[in-house]
Amino acid sequence: MELYTLLYAFVIYSPALAANGGATFIREGTPLDFGRSLGDGRRILGDGKTFEGLLLSLSFGLTVSIGISRFLGEPWITKGFMGALGAMVGDLVGAFFKRRMGMTRGQRALGLDQLDFVVGATAFMLATGVPLSLSEFLFVAALAFVLHLGTNAVAYRLKIKRVPW
Numbered sequence: 001m002e003l004y005t006l007l008y009a010f011v012i013y014s015p016a017l018a019a020n021g022g023a024t025f026i027r028e029g030t031p032l033d034f035g036r037s038l039g040d041g042r043r044i045l046g047d048g049k050t051f052e053g054l055l056l057s058l059s060f061g062l063t064v065s066i067g068i069s070r071f072l073g074e075p076w077i078t079k080g081f082m083g084a085l086g087a088m089v090g091d092l093v094g095a096f097f098k099r100r101m102g103m104t105r106g107q108r109a110l111g112l113d114q115l116d117f118v119v120g121a122t123a124f125m126l127a128t129g130v131p132l133s134l135s136e137f138l139f140v141a142a143l144a145f146v147l148h149l150g151t152n153a154v155a156y157r158l159k160i161k162r163v164p165w
């Protein structure tokens with residue numbers, strides 16, 4: 001794949017990446033599941049998924065979308081935002097499965113933690129009519145996996161994240 005294609009893939013996923021990073025700045029907030037549990041006795045989503053985190057992440061995602069739209073054209077405000085929204089929905093689906101598997105908030109789920117938001121962003125961007133190739137997806141997934149390990153270790157040291165993963 002050409003370098004240009006890789007750069008393009010990174011740019012169109014950047015609202016989603018920024019959204020996922022943005023939520024981390026909220027350490028406590030109103031849980032999206034309002035503290036409710038399912039029949040299995042476990043929380044629907046848990047305390048790590050809040051209204052405040054969702055709002056902040058979408059604001060970051062929108063800001064970056066507006067930024068990339070200056071180069072890619074106005075439709076990217078919507079397309080980028082859909083990527084950010086998809087990332088956060090993917091993160092919620094990931095948390096839902098973690099709770100169903102009996103994992104507590106912040107417990108490590110290698111693979112799921114790094115890729116839930118990339119899968120969500122991809123699904124939402126495809127639904128918005130963004131043509132994504134498998135190689136672009138695989139590139140961004142691999143990049144997000146490595147970046148996620150790095151950013152989270154740094155975010156933990158800066159006391160932004162509770163756990164280093």
Ligand SMILES: CC(C)=CCC/C(C)=C/CC/C(C)=C/CC/C(C)=C/COC[C@@H](COP(=O)(O)O)OC/C=C(\C)CC/C=C(\C)CC/C=C(\C)CCC=C(C)C
Pocket residue numbers: 017018019020021022023024060061063064113114144146147148149150151152154155158160165
């Ligand atoms: C390649 C290796 C091994 C290391 C790379 C090290 C690296 C990239 C360091 C960057 C360090 C940095 C600037 C850290 C700041 C700490 C921080 C704010 C981290 C936020 O990200 C945490 C993480 C949360 O994920 P989780 O909730 O699922 O656990 O988000 C992961 C995000 C990504 C993998 C996407 C890439 C993110 C970034 C490059 C930085 C974070 C982006 C923002 C804060 C958004 C900025 C947006 C605006 C509008 C200014």
Ligand SMILES: Nc1ccn([C@@H]2O[C@H](COP(=O)(O)OP(=O)(O)OP(=O)(O)O)[C@@H](O)[C@H]2O)c(=O)n1
Pocket residue numbers: 023024025026027028029045046047048049050051052053054088091094095098104105106107
């Ligand atoms: N919708 C969201 C997503 C994230 N966060 C904040 O960002 C932190 C890091 O997000 P993430 O790593 O995705 O959550 P975890 O703490 O790992 O929780 P879970 O096990 O539910 O994924 C969360 O703890 C929470 O403080 C939030 O407030 N609202």
Ligand SMILES: [Mg+2]
Pocket residue numbers: 091094113116
């Ligand atoms: Mg997550």
